[in-house]
Amino acid sequence: MEIVKIFREGGLVMWPLLIFSVVAIGLIIERIVFWVRVYRRENRVVKDVLNIYRRDNVVGAIDKLKQNVDLPIARIFLAALLLEEPNPEEFRLALETESQAEIPVLKRFNNVFETIISIAPLFGLLGTVTGLINSFSSLNLGDVGGTKTAGVSAGISEALVSTASGLVVAIFTLMFANTFRGFYIRQIARVQEYGGQLELLFRHRYERGEKSYASTR
Numbered sequence: 001m002e003i004v005k006i007f008r009e010g011g012l013v014m015w016p017l018l019i020f021s022v023v024a025i026g027l028i029i030e031r032i033v034f035w036v037r038v039y040r041r042e043n044r045v046v047k048d049v050l051n052i053y054r055r056d057n058v059v060g061a062i063d064k065l066k067q068n069v070d071l072p073i074a075r076i077f078l079a080a081l082l083l084e085e086p087n088p089e090e091f092r093l094a095l096e097t098e099s100q101a102e103i104p105v106l107k108r109f110n111n112v113f114e115t116i117i118s119i120a121p122l123f124g125l126l127g128t129v130t131g132l133i134n135s136f137s138s139l140n141l142g143d144v145g146g147t148k149t150a151g152v153s154a155g156i157s158e159a160l161v162s163t164a165s166g167l168v169v170a171i172f173t174l175m176f177a178n179t180f181r182g183f184y185i186r187q188i189a190r191v192q193e194y195g196g197q198l199e200l201l202f203r204h205r206y207e208r209g210e211k212s213y214a215s216t217r
Contacts, residue, residue: 110177
């Protein structure tokens, strides 16, 4: 097969590049599944929870969140709603603390992507160097056009294939890494927006409770 032939021409550095590409593809698939699940269900779940909570049905809102606990926003809301008789400051602090705790989940595998993006071109460059070394070692000035030109061609092929392969792996990973970084930034903004809406509802509910308590005294 043509791919196998190209892989062999690339030399030893093709093996770590192959490992990098397999790891990158696996992690990219995991992140795609994660973000599709988040964006497909998050808006609907948040709207339902806010509407239920707006009707002073705290238990119903908690039950709805527990049914969707695989979503980061559900875990953030639960951390605040499960507090026992919190004041507005404690409620806000719970939202902020859990939001910070969810950041590693949202940024998962970013360091791995950055490592692959950085190292893959270096392995390609290493293949370039070893290919040129093989070419020069096969070159015999007294035998130009003779029997040893095959070794020179093989070395040049190794240099070119390894360089191209390293760049392909890095560019492919970089495109998806930047896409996931954009998803992360957008998700942080949405968490702040949704958290602010829930906090406002809680403050209104808390102030009504305070006024009711004061009127009974």
